[in-house]
Amino acid sequence: MITLTSSRLWMGSLLLAMSCYVSADAPTPSKSGHEFVKDETREMQDDEFQNPGFIAVEAGRVLFNAKPASGKSCASCHGEAGEKLDVNNLARYPIYDKAQGGIVRLQDKIMSCREQQSGEAPLPAYDHDLLALETFVRHLAAGEHVNVQTDGDMAPLLKKGEELYRTRFGLIDMSCAHCHDMYPGQMIRGQKISQGQGNGFPAYRLDTGEMANLDLRIKQCLTLMRAEPFAPDAEESKLLGAYIMSRSNGLKIETPAVRY
Amino acid sequence: MKTVNTLIVLLFVGMPAMAEVEGVPPAPETYCQWEMVNYAIPAPLCGLKGDVANGIKVVSDGAKGNCLACHQLPIEGIEAYGTIAPPLAGIAARLTEAQLRLRVVDSRHLNPNSIMPGFYRDPSLINRPAKSYEGKTFLSAQEVEDVIAYLVTLK
Numbered sequence: 001m002i003t004l005t006s007s008r009l010w011m012g013s014l015l016l017a018m019s020c021y022v023s024a025d026a027p028t029p030s031k032s033g034h035e036f037v038k039d040e041t042r043e044m045q046d047d048e049f050q051n052p053g054f055i056a057v058e059a060g061r062v063l064f065n066a067k068p069a070s071g072k073s074c075a076s077c078h079g080e081a082g083e084k085l086d087v088n089n090l091a092r093y094p095i096y097d098k099a100q101g102g103i104v105r106l107q108d109k110i111m112s113c114r115e116q117q118s119g120e121a122p123l124p125a126y127d128h129d130l131l132a133l134e135t136f137v138r139h140l141a142a143g144e145h146v147n148v149q150t151d152g153d154m155a156p157l158l159k160k161g162e163e164l165y166r167t168r169f170g171l172i173d174m175s176c177a178h179c180h181d182m183y184p185g186q187m188i189r190g191q192k193i194s195q196g197q198g199n200g201f202p203a204y205r206l207d208t209g210e211m212a213n214l215d216l217r218i219k220q221c222l223t224l225m226r227a228e229p230f231a232p233d234a235e236e237s238k239l240l241g242a243y244i245m246s247r248s249n250g251l252k253i254e255t256p257a258v259r260y
Numbered sequence: 261m262k263t264v265n266t267l268i269v270l271l272f273v274g275m276p277a278m279a280e281v282e283g284v285p286p287a288p289e290t291y292c293q294w295e296m297v298n299y300a301i302p303a304p305l306c307g308l309k310g311d312v313a314n315g316i317k318v319v320s321d322g323a324k325g326n327c328l329a330c331h332q333l334p335i336e337g338i339e340a341y342g343t344i345a346p347p348l349a350g351i352a353a354r355l356t357e358a359q360l361r362l363r364v365v366d367s368r369h370l371n372p373n374s375i376m377p378g379f380y381r382d383p384s385l386i387n388r389p390a391k392s393y394e395g396k397t398f399l400s401a402q403e404v405e406d407v408i409a410y411l412v413t414l415k
Contacts, residue, residue, distance in 0.1 A: 022373075169388045171377065171398045173368075178375045183344045189322070189329045190340035226398075228390045 022166040022175045027184055027195050032251050033203075033259050036184070036194035041206065045258035053135065053204035053256020056211045060136025063129055070119035074133075077117065082140045090141035091253060094242045096154045103157060103238040107134050107213060125232030131211045135202040138255040146199050146253060148246040161243025164236055170227025176240075191260050196221075198245040200257025207260055214241050291383060292401050299370055300358035305380060305401035310409025318403045318410075325379065325399060325407055334414065345376065352414045360411045364404055380404050 034042060044050045064082060065075040078084045093106040100112070107125075110133050114120045123130040150158060165176045179188070180196030187193070201214040212220065215237055219229040230236040292306035304310070319327040320335060328338060330345035351360070362369060366378030379399040383389070389396070399407070 167387065171386060171389055171393050171396075173377050173381065173386060174375050182375070186342070186344045187340070188342050188344065189326075193344075223390070226390050226393050227388050 022168070022177045025181065026247055027181055030197060030247060030249075030251055031184075031195055032248075032254065032257075033194040033197055033200050034254060034257065036192045037259060038192075041258050041260070045254070045256075051204065051256060051258055053202070053211065053258060056132045056135040056202065056204070057139050057256060058136075059129075060132035060134070060139075063133050064136055068118045068120045072118045074113065074118065082137060085137065085140055087141040087144050088147070090138065091144040091147045092149065093138075094148065094238065094245060096149055096152070096157070098153065102235075103242050105215065105238065105241060106138060107215070110134055110137060126213070126216050131202055131213060131216075134213055135211060135256050138202060138253065141253050142255055144253050146245060146248040146251050148242065148249055150246055150249070154242070154246075157239060158243050158246050161239035161241075161246075164240050165243055169222060170225035172225040172227070174225060176221065195247070196244065197248045197251060198241070199248040199251040200254040200259055202255055203257035203259045205259055211256070214244060218244070289396075289400055291395075291397060294365065294380070296362060296369055297358075299362060300356065301361040301365055302358040304361075304405050304408075305365070308402050308405045310402075310405035310407070312406070312409045312413060314403070315406035315408070315410025318399065318407050324403065327407075330376070348411070348414060350414060352412045357408060357412050361404070361408050364407055364411075379407075 034045065037045075045053075048054055061081075063074075064078075065073055065080055067073045067076075075082075090106070093109070094103050095109075096102065097104045100108075107130060110130065111122060114133075115122055148154070168175045168178075176196060179193050183193050184195045185192065198214045201217060202211050203217070204210075205212050205217075205220075208220075215232060218237070218240055219232075222229040230240070294301050294305055295303065316335060318325045319333060320338065322329070327333060327348070328335075328341040330342040332341045332343075332347040332349070334349045355363070363376070365380040366382075367374045367376045368378060368381075377398055378385075380397045380401065383395045383397060386393075
């Protein structure tokens, strides 16, 4: 007969240590969330006139051309339609930049450009305008293949991101891998679980009726897990986001996607 | 700042029903110790008695047990349930009340790799709970007993 009292913490800690890290292989081949959403959602995304994400693209275009006090709009360097931005470069985000202290996400790059080049005040994370700018810029690379660096300085960071991805969090006490590696294609109540890829972001979310970039989407999953989300600028946020986007390497950029 | 509002709404939707008395949050429930015997928990949590009708509510409610997120249950009028866990119709013909209790309380004592949330897991074992859930269990002891009372009817 085995007797165990829940107050025997050492046993509990042992269980926690044994089972916190989840090993399951990333699903192959990679599939975009586009393949998992309902037919009507897919149709909505594919029709520019129906896709609510294009409202953000257009709002972003206006901001991109708006002249701040310094007179230096984004367009003054990158062209009115952003045509001077290299789409191959955009498809590489998040990038590794030693001078900037590590992983730089597209939103970070946009923010530093706004502050350092245009002399504007910083925007809070997930600010409506910042999301619109990110959507406009990423949309320029729509159709390109996600191409995150996986070697060199990025390799150990992606490894750390993967560790977070496989760690159980929150009262739901599951890891990202549990849902997105073990059960893609299965249903969680009314939703079909996808591989949790990043290629569609920033995307319009039907659930919130708002745009979400990848970082915000990850936070929304953590909140669903009743876990404490990482702060927008926390290293963990960058590591998780970079790891997810590296899994999406080779998938076509769909910004603005329409997702649950 | 609409996005931030949505996040706040999301956070609150997931929270247990607050304050019976308006404006006064209830005191956090003290965690009742329980004892596992032969991979089962024979004694009801805190010595409480379960209520079948409330058990049905707890298993269906998305902000409570949300068992339907993963399991199929023989409850009428449910339009969507999950497919990642075994269906639970007839479960009481296979498992005793005490065995069911361990599965709902913390099935990882049985299978360390289980993905099923421990609904009365020792709060000190939870990694990075949301601030509003620190020190709390997923369901209250009473709600767990209500769920058990319902599950034992599934013969």
